[in-house]
Amino acid sequence: MKTEDGMNIIFVGKRHGKSRVVAVNAPVAAALVVVLLVLLAVASWSGYRVAVSQADAAEPTPSELVIEWKAKLNTQKSELAEIELNVQQQIDALTLRLGEMQGRLLRLDALGQRFVESGLVASDEFDFDQPAAVGGPEDAGLSGDSFTAPELTSMIDQLARRIEDREQQLRLLDQLASRMKLEDELFVAGRPITWGWLSSRYGYRSDPFTGKRTWHAGVDLAGKEGSDIIAVAGGVVTYADERYGYGNLVEVDHGDGLVTRYAHAKSVAVNVGDLVQKGQVVALMGSTGRSTGPHVHFEVIRNGRSENPETYIQRASR
Incomplete structure (x- = not known):
């Protein structure tokens, strides 16, 4: 309650509802208001600091985030390196298979050339020094997809089996031709002179x-x-x-x-x-x-x- 000369402060007791009135002059009242405002400001600042501290405790610091990101990055790098190693191993394996097949094809070419030289096949019909002639129109409706590694491996396996079959067949033909040539070579016939x-x-x-x-x-x-x-x-x-x-x-x-x-x-x-x-x-x-x-x-x-x-x-x- 406010009066002309100051302010009355009423205290109400908890028991029996009795009240007590204390008269406060204007200067004292102003001081009390200032003290209350200061107390409220201090309380608000303290609550803010507590909230900030709790928030800081709940979220990682920037240095912790950097460490976590670096760890994830290192893990990804390790996984990528492992994938690259596996891919390189597959490429090396395919390269080795291709090298073996090239060597076998060279042997087949050599056998074919021997057949040409022996007259078993016509030289104008088979030219083993040149790749086989192939071709055909391009299908405009198909973009053409690249082979996957498993598909390429399967194709190489099939080609290797076909080459092995051809090698066996040509070896048998070569043995037969050699036997025929040997028999012809050892077959005594003809004159021992070129003229006479x-x-x-x-x-x-x-x-x-x-x-x-x-x-x-x-x-x-x-x-x-x-x-x-x-x-x-x-x-x-x-x-x-x-x-x-x-x-x-x-x-x-x-x-x-x-x-x-x-x-x-x-x-x-x-x-x-x-x-x-x-x-x-x-x-x-x-x-x-x-x-x-x-x-x-x-x-x-x-x-x-x-x-x-x-x-x-x-x-x-x-």
């Missing part, structure tokens, strides 16, 4: 020096001195030197008990142990030994017994 004529047959004849009936174990093929004497089949040279009666002699073993002899040569072009091919020059025609003129005395011996060379010469014309 038959001057004496196989069997009994009149000896050119004595005139008596004697056995002739081969055939004589006359020609020009110094002309080529060639092997009628592939084999190994077992004799390449002078022998009594034969003059300069070359003997070739063709295997399976079959041997051929080339005698009276002017000179010998091979050595013992040499591998000779069919048609290879083994000597030059001459008249050494027991001979009346330039010719080659040609013998065919099977299992130690002579056979008629004309039978083998005539094989070439069949």
Whole structure:
């Protein structure tokens, strides 16, 4: 309650509802108001500080956030590095597979080239030095998606299986061709000269020096001195030197008990142990030994017994 000279303060008791009036003059009242305002301000500031402290305690500090973000970033970097390592390992594995396939394709090309050189396939039909020709119109409606790693791996596996099948087939063909070539190489046939004529047959004849009936174990093929004497089949040279009666002699073993002899040569072009091919020059025609003129005395011996060379010469014309 306010009066003209000051202010009355009424205190009301808790018991019996009795009240008490205290008169306060104006200066004292003003001081009390100031004190109350100060108390209210202090209380408000204290409450604000308590609220700020609680908020600071509930939220992380900037340094804690930075540490947390750095930890997450390091974790992501580790995961990314692991993914990159896995991808690189997959790429290395695919690269290794491709390298193996390239090596196998090179072997296939080599086999194919051998077939071309052997005449089994036409050279103008298969060119193993060039990639296979392919093509086709582009579908404008399809954008074309890249293959995924599993799809690419599956395609490589399928291609590897196809290459393996082709390798087996070509190896069998190569073995067959090699066997055929070897059989043809070892097949005794043809004449041991490139030019000349038959001057004496196989069997009994009149000896050119004595005139008596004697056995002739081969055939004589006359020609020009110094002309080529060639092997009628592939084999190994077992004799390449002078022998009594034969003059300069070359003997070739063709295997399976079959041997051929080339005698009276002017000179010998091979050595013992040499591998000779069919048609290879083994000597030059001459008249050494027991001979009346330039010719080659040609013998065919099977299992130690002579056979008629004309039978083998005539094989070439069949």
